[in-house]
Amino acid sequence: MNMEYPPINATIPITNRPILLIGNPNVGKSALFARFTGHRVDISNYPGTTVELAHGPFSVNGAVLTLIDTPGIHSLLPRSDDERVTCDVLQNSSPWVVIQVADTKNLRRALLLTFQLAEYAMPFVLALNMADEAESLGIQVDTRRLAQILGAPVISTVATHGRGLDDLRASLESPRPVSYQIHYDGAIESAVQRITTLLPENWTGRRALALALLSGEAGPAEHARRANPIPPETWQAQLASIQAIVAETAAQYSQPLAYEITRQRLRCADCLLAQVYQAAAVRPPTLAEKLGQIMVHPVWGWPFLVLVLVVMYLFVGQFGAGTLVGWMEETVFGEWLNPLAIRAAQSIPFSVVRDFLVGEYGLVTMGLSYSLAIVLPIVLTFFLAFSLLEDSGYLARLAVMANRPFKLMGLNGKAVLPMVLGLGCDTMATLTTRILETRKERLQVTLLLALGVPCSAQLGVLLGMMAFLSSAGVAIWLAVVTATLFGVGWLAARVLPGQRTDFILELPPVRRPQLGNIVVKTLARLEWYLKEVLPLFILGTAxxxxxxxxxxxxxxxxxxxxxxxxxxxxxxxxxxxxxxxxxxxxxxxxxxxxxxxxxxxxxxxxxxxxxxxxxxxxxxxxxxxxxxxxxxxxxxxxxxxxxxxxxxxxxxxxxxxxxxxxxx
Amino acid sequence: MTSSLRDLKPGQVAQVVDIASNNTDQLLKLSALGLVPGCFVRLQQRFPAYIVRVGETLLSLDGAIAEKILLSQEIEQVK
Known part of the structure; x- marks a missing residue:
């Protein structure tokens, strides 16, 4: 192993081997990333997905490497877009070292990932982040003992304050894979051994590939095949033998193999925890936890929801759609850009071209001024507010509050996220329906967004128009639109083929949002808007x-x-x-x-x-x-x-x- | 008679003995979040959705799933 991963020194240019940050959602990966790269970040969408990957330069002992921040995941079994992207990056980039970031207090869930990373046999370091939070809750983790058992460095960190980061950096200089491996029970373990011997020796992480195959996921193995091809007919033959082993093994368990494997990993995690993790049996809820309970309280949750909506309206509706739009439209475009463009266009001899650029339906006077002056400020303020809700942990709690009403529409609470985003921009919200699990739900939400969720540009105008109406008139408008949404949702749930999924959602801890995080996220979304939506506005104008x-x-x-x-x-x-x-x-x-x-x-x-x-x-x-x-x-x-x-x-x-x- | 998460009162803790679901997606999702037979769950609230604590993880579930999570009879009251 040491031959394969020589220690870093400045004379070996290894910039093409990145360092990966991997971990569960909400463990402070982004904070750690920002600390290490100093905000020199390049955020890109992974091809074909909305999954964002952040890259940044990171120097270790004089060598400059690339640090990649991957999306938060629950498991390395590639079942969601996030998990698929993380597995892809893990397998494709042949990382110098994988830093798993964990929430110290939730070590149990982190170990589930650690075990899977260990099976990939990649050089590994575990950062037990948010150590201060765990300490204040009276939770103690014996990091030295844990490092001994895993056979890999375990560093206690507080990324937001920079604590432990020098130790973490130092531990990256001589990385090595985790020596600890889970031994599954007889049938699974022997199946893993047999499948491993059927896989070509030059494929990395064969144990992980074998376990993925047993879990019914061929993706990781296919990935390895693309990196180190073998003749298709050989692979077909191997795959047939592997499938026979999988079927034979599956017959010995009453539950699906993927589930059985996860259960055994969790059992192993519990054994390990018993040796290194100590917590008071019962602890009083913290202030943040109490706040979290109010957000989803059967009674107090509702006034809290109204408060959030009012504040959002003041910020997005009044400040964004009013003040900012007014300035952009009247001053920036009205006084500066449009006259400038019109004057420049005077020199063009063809009137068609002139009109195409600066006419009534001109690219500059209409397309650009609409998308940049009217929509952009609203979208900007909306994304800021949305990132704030996301980072504070409220968005998931909003889904809890919305679950029952959404059930009437044949959806579950998770659909509230694209619907709320739709109030900002329906076009972007349509893209984020990807977070929903089934095609049926995605289609249903897409339809409802197009039909009954007014976007911020619409809302601004609607609100202005309502000045002419009595409150009874507004109530009729609201009642008709709401009834239509529910009626069509209810019908669509029955007409569209496919399954609805049940509501299972992890609630992240309520935390004070990190300003840097919010700025980075908002900028990434804005960049997306300019790249993806602006061309559509231009096309529409044309x-x-x-x-x-x-x-x-x-x-x-x-x-x-x-x-x-x-x-x-x-x-x-x-x-x-x-x-x-x-x-x-x-x-x-x-x-x-x-x-x-x-x-x-x-x-x-x-x-x-x-x-x-x-x-x-x-x-x-x-x-x-x-x-x-x-x-x-x-x-x-x-x-x-x-x-x-x-x-x-x-x-x-x-x-x-x-x-x-x-x-x- | 077995009891399920639906029978638990807010504040009570019990051990999960079985998850009576044959939906693989559901089982995998719950297990990836740490909810498997053998673990202890503590109910925080039932309305507008079930919220349970498993270790340091907070999960929100539908009633339809809550009734599939079967618990041992020994229920512990935690203040």
């Missing part, structure tokens, strides 16, 4: 420009007018409001606003148009995102449902108003 040039816009408006007049009972002018509204929300809303201000709409008509515009898909970028995530057919189906459905709800409301003789 589409609108083409429609306008070809005269199709007028034609569409004329086609819609009878519908709008007959079914919804609205003036024909509102047709263009709806049409433009889909392509550019604030334009549509301004149109509506003007109509309302000039008293061209009765209050009844205003309520109807607000309902219809809320139920419409927020913007063309959202449709393009659905295409990307679920394919063209699904996107078409969603659009084919949402638009007529919004009209149908509007006409029913119109009918109800007339039949019941309601007049506001």
């Amino acid at each position: 589409l609108l420009f083409a429609l306008d040039r070809l005269g199709l816009l007028v034609w569409l408006e004329r086609g819609m007018a009878p519908l709008v007049k007959g079914l919804l009972g609205l003036p024909a002018e509102t047709a263009s409001v709806f049409l433009i509204g889909f392509l550019r929300r604030d334009f549509g809303a301004v149109g509506l606003f003007t109509l309302a201000r000039d008293s061209l709409l009765t209050t009844n008509q205003l309520i109807i148009s607000l309902v219809v515009i809320t139920l419409f898909i927020p913007c063309i970028a959202n449709v393009l995102m659905i295409v990307r995530e679920h394919g063209r057919r699904t996107a078409l189906a969603v659009a084919a449902f949402v638009f007529p459905f919004a009209f149908a709800v509007g006409s029913l409301l119109n009918l109800a108003f007339r039949l019941l003789g309601i007049e506001f």
Whole structure:
């Protein structure tokens, strides 16, 4: 082993062998990462996923290596996106050393990962982080004894204060794999031995690969095959023998093998804990734990939720959508950028090109000013607030509070996360439906987002419009939209094929958010927004420009007018409001606003148009995102449902108003 | 008669004897979070969702899963 992993010294350039940070969620990996790299961070999405990986330079004994921060995981069995990415990185990057970061007080869960990393036979160091928290709870871990048993360095750290980091750095100079290995019971252990001998000798971590195969996951072995190929026919033959061993072993247990293996690992962890871990049997809850209990309290949880929403509204709705948007739109774009662009465009001799850039539907005057001046400030403040909720541990507790209402919609509390994100930007929220476990749930939430969750740009306009309404009018709007959400959710749960999953969610400890962490996360999300969503806005503007040039816009408006007049009972002018509204929300809303201000709409008509515009898909970028995530057919189906459905709800409301003789 | 997590009162501690589920995903998810037969759970609350403490891990569960988590009869009251 020592031959394979020589000690680091400055003369060997080994910058291509990174150091990995791996650990359970919420153990302070990011804090440790920030301490070691000094915020010189490059965050990238792992190809094909929303999983974020942070890279940064890290010097050990004069050599500069790359430190990689992986997502928090529960297990190395690649079952979720996060776990798959971590396994990929672990296998692909041939790390110099893996630093497992653990929450000292939750050593039991950490050991579950330690054992799996030990099976990969990679050089390993265990950082028992948040040692101060454990100490204050009266928990004692005998790190020396633990290091002896594992045969690898175990360092006690407090990343937020920099405690123990020099020791950790020093321990990285001569890394070696964990010598401790779990011995599973007879049948599993002999199966592991037999499978291991069937795997080529140059594949690393054969014991881990064998256990993954026994657990029904061929991914890690496939990975090893790509790194060190063997002839396909040889591999097919080996795989057949392996499958026979797996089947034979599985027949000896009443439970699935993957479960049996995890149980044996946990049993081993408990044995180990008995030797190194001491805690008071009962301890009084800490202040943070008490706060956590209030957040999910059957009674006090609700006022707390309202408080959070109000503060968020003040920050995102008032400060972001009001102050910041006003400044960006009127000053930055209105006074500086747009006049500048228009002046620059004067030199272009072709009027089509000029209009394409700075016309009514111009790339600069509309596409850029919309996405940067109106949406960006709202999205920025929203992401800041969202990261704060995430980091403090409230988001998971919000899912607990939301579980029951969401069950009515055939979903579980976890769906609250994309739905709340939808209040910021439906397009981004559509992407984050990936955190949901089944395709059915992802589709359901995507539909509900497109239908009934107004994004921040919509909300801003809706709130402005409500100034014209009495509180009864607002209540009707809210009731119709909520009823539609629940009704469609309930129906979709029954119509869409597939299973719903039960609610199992880990609640992270309530902690004071780390400012650096929040800034890094928010910046990463903003970068995502600029890279992924901005082009969609530009594309949408280009589409609108083409429609306008070809005269199709007028034609569409004329086609819609009878519908709008007959079914919804609205003036024909509102047709263009709806049409433009889909392509550019604030334009549509301004149109509506003007109509309302000039008293061209009765209050009844205003309520109807607000309902219809809320139920419409927020913007063309959202449709393009659905295409990307679920394919063209699904996107078409969603659009084919949402638009007529919004009209149908509007006409029913119109009918109800007339039949019941309601007049506001 | 066996008791399940549904029969526990907030503040009570009991040992898990079995998880009566044949859904592999569910079993794997619970075990990855440390909840397996043999461990002790302490119920924090039942509404709006079940919240249990397993060691230093806090888990929130649906009633549908809580009733599959079967407990030994000896229940300990912890203040």
